[in-house]
Amino acid sequence: MIRDxxxxxxxxxxxxxxxxxxxxxxxxxxxxWRNSLxxxxxxxxxxxxxxxxxxxxxxxxxxxxxxxxxxTKVRADLVCETTxxxxxxxxxxxxxxxxxxxEEQGGGRQxxxxxxxxxxxxxxxxxxDGGFQAAKSLIHRFILSDIPAEKPRNMDYKTxxxxxxxxxxxQVISYVLTGEEGPDHAKVFTVExxxxxxxxxxxxxxxxxxxxxxxxxxxxxxxxxx
Numbered sequence: 001m002i003r004d005x006x007x008x009x010x011x012x013x014x015x016x017x018x019x020x021x022x023x024x025x026x027x028x029x030x031x032x033w034r035n036s037l038x039x040x041x042x043x044x045x046x047x048x049x050x051x052x053x054x055x056x057x058x059x060x061x062x063x064x065x066x067x068x069x070x071x072t073k074v075r076a077d078l079v080c081e082t083t084x085x086x087x088x089x090x091x092x093x094x095x096x097x098x099x100x101x102x103e104e105q106g107g108g109r110q111x112x113x114x115x116x117x118x119x120x121x122x123x124x125x126x127x128x129d130g131g132f133q134a135a136k137s138l139i140h141r142f143i144l145s146d147i148p149a150e151k152p153r154n155m156d157y158k159t160x161x162x163x164x165x166x167x168x169x170x171q172v173i174s175y176v177l178t179g180e181e182g183p184d185h186a187k188v189f190t191v192e193x194x195x196x197x198x199x200x201x202x203x204x205x206x207x208x209x210x211x212x213x214x215x216x217x218x219x220x221x222x223x224x225x226x
Contacts, residue, residue, distance in 0.1 A: 001096065008091040009138060011126055018043075018129050020098075022121035025114060027100030027184055040121035043128075047120030050127050051079050054139050062147075069163060076156035078143055081209060084116035087142045093118055106186050113207040157216035164223060165195060172196055175212050179204075191215050 002019060006012050013019050022040050029039035055078050059071045066074075077083065088094065094109035097118060108114050127135035165171040172195070179190030191211035192202045200222060203214025 005091065005093070005096045009122065009126070010141065011130065011134060011138060013125070013129050015129050018125040019122070022125040023096050023118065024098045025100065025103060025108065025118070027103040027108070028098040031100040040118060043121035043124040044117045045124075046127070047122070047124030048079075050135050051120060051123055051139060051143070054136050055079055055144065058140070058144050059147075072159060072163070073156065074147065076159045078147065080156055081112055081116040081207075083143065084119040085112035088115035088119040090142070093122070100184070102184050106183075111206065113210065157213050157220050161216045161220045161223075164220065170196075175215065177208060177211075178202070193219050195219065 002016065002023075005019070005023075021038075022043050024039050026036050026039035026041055029036055032038075052075070055075050056071070059066075059074055063071060063074075089110075094115055097109055097114070099108045099114075103111075103114070123135055123138060126138050162173060165173060174194045176192050176194065177189065178192045179188075181188050181190075186206075188204055188206065189208050189211040190202060190204045191208065191214075193200050193212075193215035201215045201218030203211045203216070203218060205211035205214055
């Protein structure tokens, strides 16, 4: 079955254990081995950086006349959770994930945050197994082949808010996790956003990233309506 995934991404691993690690969610690692280090979280960390760097280089080359702010928005759109989850679904990545019982029962195979993290992990696994060019080829084929000509498809409110407040000097944004409720397979995170120490909004979501995005959306809309 894992060979089907290799066919889908167009890459054959020399060390198949890297791909197996990329498919191992923390819920499975903790349930099976009680060891979170056996999950794909470390690969996700690496994959995020590899993806960001390759995407930034590509945008720098193909848009020589676009300013830094515009390039930042396009990059944020291309590497966001929504885009990565969409790519993951296109290669049926969810079918291959190793999930704990609770995450399995809670629909984890289709959860955007899990799929996006796993996609970053697969990118890292390809990078470690085949090097920079192999990872670059994968990213170009699935992510950089469809760059929006005009506005980004998926608004990144964290980036938009940062750019908005940076128009004034000495602006400090901070995100504080204020709540975490529910079972592992259906957690709800709550994050409060502060601008220069003043609360600007509270967001909730199925991941910390989503909660932060929701808090940023509230703050951004508040500031732009003033």
